[in-house]
Every structure is written in structure tokens, then in C-alpha cells.
Amino acid sequence: MMTPTAVPLANLEMNVVYGCNLKCEYCTHLGRFMKGLVPLDELLFWYRSWNTKIRPQNVRIMGGEPLLHPDLEKVIYGTREHWKEPRIELVTNGLLLPQIKTSVLTALKEIGADVTVSRHFDDPCYNPLLEAGLETLRKHGIEPHISQSHWWWMKCYRIDEQGRAAPYQSDPQKAWNICYVKNLCITLIDNRLYRCPQLGCYAYAVRKGFVPSGWEVVLDYPPLTPACTQEELEAFLRAEACEQCCICPEEFQYADMYEKINLFGFPKARKLFCGDTLDEPTSNQNPPVYAWNPGILPLERMDQPPLL
Ligand code: SF4
Numbered sequence: 001m002m003t004p005t006a007v008p009l010a011n012l013e014m015n016v017v018y019g020c021n022l023k024c025e026y027c028t029h030l031g032r033f034m035k036g037l038v039p040l041d042e043l044l045f046w047y048r049s050w051n052t053k054i055r056p057q058n059v060r061i062m063g064g065e066p067l068l069h070p071d072l073e074k075v076i077y078g079t080r081e082h083w084k085e086p087r088i089e090l091v092t093n094g095l096l097l098p099q100i101k102t103s104v105l106t107a108l109k110e111i112g113a114d115v116t117v118s119r120h121f122d123d124p125c126y127n128p129l130l131e132a133g134l135e136t137l138r139k140h141g142i143e144p145h146i147s148q149s150h151w152w153w154m155k156c157y158r159i160d161e162q163g164r165a166a167p168y169q170s171d172p173q174k175a176w177n178i179c180y181v182k183n184l185c186i187t188l189i190d191n192r193l194y195r196c197p198q199l200g201c202y203a204y205a206v207r208k209g210f211v212p213s214g215w216e217v218v219l220d221y222p223p224l225t226p227a228c229t230q231e232e233l234e235a236f237l238r239a240e241a242c243e244q245c246c247i248c249p250e251e252f253q254y255a256d257m258y259e260k261i262n263l264f265g266f267p268k269a270r271k272l273f274c275g276d277t278l279d280e281p282t283s284n285q286n287p288p289v290y291a292w293n294p295g296i297l298p299l300e301r302m303d304q305p306p307l308l
């Protein structure tokens, strides 16, 4: 139940699953590195810790890939139960939609949730998989919003000469000046509020040992705990650049979609995602293979963080 003093904010984001069936390079939620999920009871406890203190316009159930959550149906109903007024949005890469239980789609409809599907590639192997996911939603009367993520995939960390991922070491003010989330994607992780998914997810990845040394700078960021005052919350939402904004680029740098990840250039990934049923792409459609990218080679270990 929200109180009149609950502080308004635009979006509240929850990574209900940290891991992802895709492992895109330059994912701001570090989907390439993460694994694990938030158990239902823990998530509902977080909701109860915050739902009288903040008043989001939009609550996002996301990840990682939220469709991997074994209790997703209960997560959906529990989200509506604890956030009665806001728009609720499920954000997914869509590839697992044909495999999810009908009851999950029913839950989305019953609580009036919107579904946003992120398009990550425009690739002859990938496109039919995405279309199958969209079709599953439409068959159940849900018209998805499609986010064309592959058009503007911004790099959010560096890949050094040895192919190791590391945060930028930017001027925090310059990074903040071009920041496109600027207090728009407040993220709840481990029952703490972070100003952006980058700081929340990177800190989680450091604590869990999912990233190598070099990322610890994010641990200096002080997230808000449920014990915070209304004044602290308001100050949190008004805050501008912080020291830890140094982790982000200070100028726009975009990755093309096959630099982001090229699942389909690797036989194991093709089999994993396409089976043997899809036609081979014609030679002029065949994407370049970025074999130099060490982060996406060990795809047989999709349930573990990649070797770094
Ligand atoms: S599909 Fe989305 S959450 Fe998963 S790795 Fe790619 S960008 Fe990250």
C-alpha cells in the first residue's frame, strides 16, 4: 500500500533472473557474465520493503531473461499485488516465449501487463526465432511492444587487448553528460536501490565473483537501503554525476550487432538456438565471425559465466 508521502519515480526495474539465454556483449545488466535468479519469497520481501516508500509509474520485470524464472507466474501476480497502481511491464528477448506455460501468458493478461520484446539482431537464423516468440504472444491476445535494441547498441564497458572485459575509466562528469538512463531506470537489487542497472548489476557481479578484478570501483557506490528517509530518497533521485559514473563511456561508442554477439557464427550456438531445421543463410547473408571475441566462445557452458 502506497502512502501519500511515497516518493514518485519513473521506472523501477527488477532483474528477477540474472542469467540469460543470450549472452550479449555490452549488456548493461551484464547478462554475459551473470547467473542465478531472485527467489519469489525474496522478491516479495523486497517489494514489501519499498512499496510504501516509492511510487513508480512503471514497474519492469526483467533480467537477464525473466522467462527463465521457474515461478514467473507467481512473480507476475505478486508484482501486481504489491504494486497496484503502476503500469507493469515484462521485458524479454522473446526467444523462449514459445516454450513458456500458457498460465504465464494468462497471468500477464489478467494483471494488464505490457510486454516489451527486445530485438537484438536482424539475422536470417535469428529472425524466425523472434517471430515465433511474437506469434506466441499475439495468439494469446497480447500485442508486444518491440524495442529495436540492435539499432543503438552502446558499449558499456571496454574489451582490452587480451579480450578481457573491464569498466571504462572515464571522467565521471563527461560520462554523466551523455548518460541515457539518468535516474530513469532505478534498479532494485539485493533489496537496495541503485540509480541505474549498471551500478547495481556490476556490483552484484563483483560480489558474486562473476567478473575478474578491475570492477571493484562499483562497490564504492552507496545504494539506498529500506531504512532510508524520504529526504534521502528525494536527494537520491535528484543526484547528478557520482564518482562511480567513471565506469561508463564518456563518448558514444556503438557496437554493431555481430560485434554484440554472433551466436549463429558458431556451430554449437546454431544447434542450440536453431536446431537443424533452419535453412543455411546464403553466402551473402552469412555474418562475419568474430572469433577474436573470447567472451562468446565457450557456449557449451551457457549456464555458467564465460571464461575470461
Ligand atoms: S538478451 Fe538482454 S539481458 Fe540478455 S544478455 Fe542480451 S541484452 Fe542482456
Ligand code: SF4
Residues within 6 Å of the ligand: 175, 176, 179, 180, 181, 182, 183, 195, 196, 198, 199, 242, 244, 245, 246, 247, 248
Ligand atoms: S554509472 Fe552514472 S553514467 Fe553510468 S549509467 Fe549509471 S548514472 Fe549513468
